Every structure is written in structure tokens, then in C-alpha cells.
Amino acid sequence: MRKYISPRGSMELMSQFEVKRLKHSASSELYQLFRRCSLAVLCAGLQSDSDESLFSLHQDFDIHVIQQARGVKLELVNPPAKAFVDGKIIAGTQELLFSVLRDIVYLSNKYDNIKNLDLNKPFHITNVVFDILRNAHVIAKRHSPNIVICWGGHSIKQHEYLYTKDVGYQMGLRGLDICTGCGPGAMKGPMKGAAIGHAKQRNYQARYIGLTEPSIIASEPPNQIVNELVILPDIEKRLEAFIRLGHGVVIFPGGAGTAEELLYLLGILLAPKNKNNPMPVVLTGPKESADYFTEIDKFIGRTLGAEAQSKYKIVIDNPKEVAQLMAKGMAEIKQYRRSTGDSYHFAWELHIDGQFQQPFNPNHKNVSELLLDFNMEKSELAANLRRAFSAVVAGNVKGETIQLIKEHGPFHINGDKKLMAMMDKLLSAFVVQGRMKLPGSKYIPCYQVNK
Template sequence: MAVENVRITPRKALRVLSRHEVNRLKDVSEGGLHEIFKRCAFAVLNCGSMTDDYMTEQKEYDIFDVQVVQLDRGIVLDLFNAPDDAFVDGEVIFGIREHLFAVLRDIIYTHDEIINNPKFLASEDQAQNSEQITNMVFHILRNANMLRYGMTSDLVVCWGGHSISREEYDYTKVVGYQLGLRALDVGTGCGPGAMKGPMKGATIGHAKQHNRNGRYVGITEPGIIAAEAPNPIVNELVILPDIEKRLEAFVRCAHGIIVFPGGAGTAEEILYLLGILLHPKNKDIPYPLVFTGPKSSKAYFEQIDAFIAQSLGEEARKKYKIIIDDPESVAVYLRDNIKKVTAFRKQNNDAFFFNWMLTIDQEFQTPFIPSHENMSKLNLSVDQEIHILAANLRRAFSGIVAGNVKQDGILAVREFGPFEIHGDNKIIEPMASLLSNMVKQNRMKLPGGTQYEPCFKIVN
């Protein structure tokens, strides 16, 4: 069922736009913003969907539309044929309303104030540098009111798959509950599964402590939002322009990170963070990282641990702690180590709300386009610095994510076949083993659709 036509107004988020901005949002040409806004708005309204295949939603998407209307007193949104799960008694759910206007805010700001702003772009005689990219991330987060002066170090980012077992999902809720009891806030990729569970648990922990200011931060990007629509618990949503800036936002804002079981996207996140922590300039910066899950996930983390040891070596293994089936110990470990993070930032006069001290190479910041050519040319050899190898492995998994759930990636694989991944046997053999296990454990896609066909091929 769909709601044929409804008009909604902003309550807290963006209330006014210029005529130029409204016209950009109406523009259906290649340079216009209507399509990206429509895609993100549909995902927000369709948050109850149990599929991560955009093709199954294409019919509903084709008849849906959203238009920005400028009135004398401000803007409103007209929705046409919107998913009815977003409404109660004919009224759009409050949280979904706020997510819609957060989408509007970030798309307008990013495209008008960031992407085409000369201070963030390369000049004729100088390429875009790492500092410019970090400043782009900072300005987008600040505009979304994510960075708050005076707040303590208490944001725990939780990574993990959207396609996990019920036992694993319930475990993420218990971990979130233990974090909430200790006044720790939760940030995730804002989708279902391991992204929703910790937030759901934390709401109970915060409620028991009468903490009415709990933060449930969701960080996403347009390419992934259709497959991982923001869950309704998120009370701070921000959309970054690409996966690389999304990952940097996670790492700069977090005071500690928990990794739950997941698929290729979770492996991408792990490799991104390990690559940063392995950079020589970051070796003395405290950054708590925990891998955790129920007893049934023990084998999964043994596989992840073995892959890291074989590909990146023992130094990488020192950067994380594995805790199995003990949610309380996970929360205590994060609480105690975040105190060390706070002390370190005080000592070095670094902000609590944004980790400026981390060195993040452009290898981790430059957007990777997962074409068949780019995937086949990835340097997956042992003949390079270890943090650069981590960056290239991250790109490989990013391409697999694109082939699994992103529109452009899915269409490319359908037209040209699976992505081919080449490299040294020492690197790609453990990678092939890890990916094979993820496929067997149904971690690549949500169940219920067609049988999963790998979008990748490992070539010795």
C-alpha cells in the first residue's frame, strides 16, 4: 500500500531554502539534485523494508515522488505514493519526518557549500590534499550539529552486518544495553541488524539510568542508504557524500569502536580502521577496538583474526581485542579505555568531539570507483607498506559491497560479470577463504530473496 499524497512540514531541521536551492532539488537533469534526494527520501520512508535489493523495490520507487514546495512562511515537502509503513493514523512518524529533513539538509549543504567550494578543491597547480578532505568531513558534521563543544568522550561506534542471525542480533542489543547503563552513546551505520540492535539496547540502558539525552547517531551515504535504510531509533542522522568520507566521519567522531559479525562491508570497515591505526604516526594514539559476538560467532571471529594475521601480520592483531559472549566485559573495556582516550586528548589539547590528531592518508580518503578495471588493477601484493596494503584490501571489499547492494555495482556485474580480484597468493588465498565462509553463513545479503550469486571472482 502507498499513501497517495501528503504534505509534511519540518519541526526541528531545515526550515527555509533559497529559490536556487529549491530549483536544484526540482532539477531532474544529470547535474540536478532531484534524483539523489528522491532516492534517499524513499529509503527513509521505506525503513520497514526487509530487503537489501534495490531492484525488488523498483516498482514502488518508480511511482514514488517527493517535491519541495516553497511557501512564504518556509518550505514543505509533498510526498506522492509514499510507503505506508512511514505513517500512523495518516500522520508521518515524527522520527521519519526528521530524517527526511536531515536528508534535505545534508544534500543541499554538501552539493552547494562543499563539493563546489574552491577551498576544498584542488587548484591548477596543486592536488587536493588530505587536510582539505578532512575539513570537508568536519564541515558536513558541524552543519548537522554532530560536533558539540563541551561534551565528554562517550560515543561508541558499532559496526557489523545488516544480515545477521537472530542470536547475533539479540547479542548486539545486550551489548547496547550495557553501554547505555554506563552512559555511553551509540553510533552506527544506522541500518538494520548489528546497526539497529545496539541502539535498541542502549535506549533501555539510558532509560533505566533516567538519561534523557542519549545519542543514537546514524552515519550513512547515498550509495548505501537504499540497502540500509535508517532505522527509527536514530535521533541524529547525517549523510556523507561517499563511503570514504563516511568512514572518516566514524573514525574521527568515535571514542571507541565495537565490531559485531558482518559481511564484506564489515570487513571493509575493519581494514579501514586497522590501516589507519597501523600508520606510523598513529602508533601512540589510544583507540579502543573490540570484536565481539555470541558463542555461535566464535568461529567467525577466528576467521577474521586469521585473515588479518595472514594478510597484515601480528602488528595488526595488537590493535584489537576479541571478547566472546560477554557483553558486560565489552562495555567495561570500552568505558575504561575511553577514559584513557579522554586523558590523552586533554594532554594533547585535542577536541573531544573530533579526533584531529589521527593521520589519515589520502589512500583512505580518495573515493574508489569499483569498476571492473579498477578492481582487477588493485595492488594486493606484500611488496608495499602494511597500512597501504590495508587500504587496497579495503577497496577490494568496498567493491564487493557495491556489487552486492549498490545500484551501480549491481548493474555493472549484471552487464560484465563478476569483479575479478588478483593478487599474491599469500593475500588472496586467506581473502578467498574468508569470503567463502561469509557466503556460506549468508552474510552477504538479507535472506528471503533470490539465492546469492557472488559478484566477485578470486583469480590466483
């Protein structure tokens, strides 16, 4: 089966050179990246946590870029049937498909030949993040601060999912837009709830922003509500994009990925230069999830201290209060950025140290050499803990890392014995609670914490 798809959304015209780089070639790394990300988008809404299962189901899928004088078309070969209704591609899927083309082409061409660009320098990395978001048209000057970042697990229980919808609904009623990792679970629920709240308020310009990256998009395909999709080059730039684009953060129950995101955020908020920079952060879930947040809070208190705990508020079983806290936070951020001259739409003044920006390659050597000790500075400990949890995430869902684990066994995480015991307890709780894999999947740990 072959389908021909025309551009829709934020895709610009492509040059002949750009099309040539994307021509079908089994040896082309760029083409294979484009193919994998496109397949993930065409499977939007799929409940998956492994790119292996996704690609094994669609081995005969292919995609070609066809250059025409008036623009480009995509030729889809054996695409997933769920992306179509009565033979016509779903409009939202069509938009996201061209978002993939836009970002893959842009990233492959833009930075290779910039002589003065140094991706070892924090300010240069921040400018790259800004440039990618601007090119995707997600930095919108027409709005006052109103974007809430929602983090949480892709594998959550039904009552937790319904709670994320309730919180999203309350935020939608208050005109707040939603930005998530764009996948299922706690990434989908707030968007779905907010869509109802926005509809009741006749808000026809509501935004449901999804930020992802190539190595995770196939294991967490975008949900169908996302109307603005951006593919960042790596997890570190994705995390920076979240907190520079957003104006408040709501964290729902999750697993290792959620712990990674929280540690990243706290490590940045603990920097002395960010002391006066307001960022409302709420950890929330239904009453049945209260113990989850108790464990998280204890872990943060014992590793990063009381100052880190002061950077967030825990709200149990009260969606309305969560939304009210976010709405109040928007007003405070607007006032602060007006007084400092910072942009409403991209937090340039937020200081992010280079250790939170440099990509971490999760392999056995790098993981085993991570320094995890109570005597470290809190920001450095947060950065390394973030890397450790990132390695667990990669070992759970990213195809290349899963293959490493199969070949060489689990990652070995080393450090202070007391700290390792705490980390092992937290990760074990995630396993017992079924937060590492989707329901029905047997979880074999990809890590070993050496106590």
C-alpha cells in the same frame, strides 16, 4: 495520495536558489538523488539489501519542495504507508526526511565554488567531513567522549542480533551513545539495546547517530531508532566521519562490509603517527560466532601482522566486559586529548593518509588493477584490501554496481596467490554463513578471486 510535511529537526531555511535546484525534473541528477534518499528514509526499518527491490515497489513515489515565505514544506506523492500512523507521519521519520533535504542541499551548494578547496589534499578532505558533521549539529560540545561506533553485518543470525542488543544495553547503562551505519542487523541491535539502558538511567538526551551515504542508504534504510542522521558524499568520507566522531569501536559479526571497515580502521591505527593515539577496539559476538572471529583474526595476522592484531581485543559472549572496556577507553581518550589539546568531539590529530580518503570507483578495470601483494607496506596493503572488499559490497547492494556486474560479469580480484587463497577462503565463509545477503535470498557472487 498526497501528503504535506513541515520541517522537524535540524533543517534550516532554504534560499530560493536552493529550492530551484531541487525542483522536480527527470533530468536533474540532484533531484533524483534527493528522491532516492527520501524514499529510503520513508521506508525506515525495511529489511532490504538491494535498492532495486525498494524502488521497484514504489515507482509512483515522488517528492516536491514547496517554498513559502516562512520556510519550506515537502509534498509527498504516493509515499509508503508504513511511514504514517493514522494518516500522520511518524515524528522520527519526519526528522530524518528533513535531514536528507539538509545534507543533499548543503553538499550540492557548499563546495562547488570554493576556489581554494582541493579534494586531493587530505587536510582539505578532513575539513569537509568536519563541516558536514557540524552543519548536521552532530558535533556536540556539551558531552565528554562517549560515542561508541558499532559495526557489523546487516544480515546476521537471530542469536547474533540479540547479542548486539545485550551489548548495547550494557553500554546504555554506562551512558555511552551509539553511532552505526543506521541500517538493520548489527546496526540496529546496539541502538535498540542502548535505548533500554538509557531509559533505565533516565538519560533523556541519548544519541543514536546514523552515518550513511547516497549509494547505500536505499539498500540499508535507516532503522527507526536513529535520531541523528547524516548523509556523507561517499563511503570514504563516511568511514572518516565514523572514526573522527567516535571514541571507541565495537565490531560484531558481518560480511564483506565489516571486513572493509576493520581493514580501514587498522590501516589508520598502524600509521606511525597514530602510535600513541588511544582507540579502544573490541571484536565481539556470542559463543556460536567464535569461529567467525578466529577466521578474521587469522586473516589479519597473515596479511597485516601481529602489530595489527594488537590493535584490537576479541571478547566472546560477554556484553558486560565489552561495555566496561568501552567505558574505560572513554576516560583514556579524554585524558589523552586533554594532554594533546585535541578536541573531545572530532579527532583532528588522528592521522589519515590520502590513500584512505580518495574515493574508489568499483568498476571492473579498477578492481582488476588493484595491487595486492605481501611485499607492500602494511598500510598500503590494508588500503587496497579495503578497496577490494568495498567492491564486493558494492556488487552486492549498490544498484549501479549490480548493473555493471549484470552487463560485464563478476569483478576479477588479482594478486599474490597465497593472499588470494586466503581472501577467497574468507569470502567463501561469508557466503556459507549467509552474510552476503538477507536470509531467503540466493547469493550469486559478484566477484571472482583469481588464485
